[in-house]
Amino acid sequence: MASPQQAPRDEDEEARLDAIFHALANRTRRAMLRQLAKGPAMVTELAAPFDMSLPSASKNLKVLEKAGLIDRTVSGRVHRCALDPESLRDADAWLEFYRGFWSGSLDSLARFVAEEDNPDDQKRSKQHRSKTK
Amino acid sequence: MSTKPQPDSQEPGTLALLIRRRIAATPERLFEAWTTPEQFVQWWGPPGVECPGAEMDLRVGGAYRIGNRMPDGNAVWIGGTFERIAPPSELVFSWKMEHVEAPAERVTVRFERSGAETDVVVFHERLANEAAREQHEAGWAGCLDGLVAFLET
Numbered sequence: 001m002a003s004p005q006q007a008p009r010d011e012d013e014e015a016r017l018d019a020i021f022h023a024l025a026n027r028t029r030r031a032m033l034r035q036l037a038k039g040p041a042m043v044t045e046l047a048a049p050f051d052m053s054l055p056s057a058s059k060n061l062k063v064l065e066k067a068g069l070i071d072r073t074v075s076g077r078v079h080r081c082a083l084d085p086e087s088l089r090d091a092d093a094w095l096e097f098y099r100g101f102w103s104g105s106l107d108s109l110a111r112f113v114a115e116e117d118n119p120d121d122q123k124r125s126k127q128h129r130s131k132t133k
Numbered sequence: 134m135s136t137k138p139q140p141d142s143q144e145p146g147t148l149a150l151l152i153r154r155r156i157a158a159t160p161e162r163l164f165e166a167w168t169t170p171e172q173f174v175q176w177w178g179p180p181g182v183e184c185p186g187a188e189m190d191l192r193v194g195g196a197y198r199i200g201n202r203m204p205d206g207n208a209v210w211i212g213g214t215f216e217r218i219a220p221p222s223e224l225v226f227s228w229k230m231e232h233v234e235a236p237a238e239r240v241t242v243r244f245e246r247s248g249a250e251t252d253v254v255v256f257h258e259r260l261a262n263e264a265a266r267e268q269h270e271a272g273w274a275g276c277l278d279g280l281v282a283f284l285e286t
Contacts, residue, residue: 020258021256024149024256030151095148095150098150098257100179101178102255103154103179104178105177106152106156107179108177108180109156109163110156110157110158111176112166112175113157113158114157
């Protein structure tokens with residue numbers, strides 16, 4: 001194996017990655033993104049499913065906006081949020097496809113290391129997986 | 134400046150996806166399973182997708198290729214280059230379907246220690262609508278039905 005090394009990465013890039021990870025590491029914000037993958041929505045529509053106040057919804061949307069994941073347009077008092085319109089049509093199916101692909105792959109990885117390293121723990125590991133699913 | 138034409142196919146996509154899974158192993162063990170081709174081929178892919186081969190030149194700028202044999206028998210190869218290698222905690226690589234004209238996507242894998250276990254976090258970004266259409270045409274579509282069935286069970 002070649003010796004691994006660390007690539008320098010500029011500060012902007014690091015900050016951008018931090019912002020995106022922070023934005024996505026929250027269940028409500030991921031759900032908002034999934035809804036926006038189906039089409040643009042108003043802030044009130046995005047807040048409704050979560051039984052959340054408008055300021056709180058707005059705060060979450062600001063985090064998504066700052067990470068560059070959504071665009072927000074203001075027309076009078078109406079705030080409208082959208083993912084890139086070009087990406088809307090197949091986006092939901094595409095995200096769902098990759099979600100399944102990665103989810104399935106990580107399950108396989110868990111199984112692989114459990115079977116190889118702890119043959120006796122297979123049963124426990126399986127129970128743990130089904131519990132967390 | 135805003136009038137400057139930009140070819141659509143060169144624009145990176147804006148969609149991103151985060152998947153997190155807690156696995157009972159150390160980051161070191163998982164990093165090894167991910168970066169050693171002989172081990173990688175044994176686990177890569179969800180049920181129904183086989184990995185017929187994997188090549189990795191594990192250094193920054195080094196290339197990798199991963200085979201994916203779909204449930205319908207078609208093989209799709211994914212390739213790219215490593216952008217960051219920080220064992221045992223992070224791996225960043227570009228992600229592109231071979232024979233597909235679309236901007237490259239990017240995958241960041243983080244192995245975050247949590248007691249005796251590890252949170253594996255996969256962040257797949259720059260996913261684009263255009264890429265989705267072409268990649269479906271390239272053979273992923275056949276896989277989708279199987280995955281939906283898998284997710285629903």
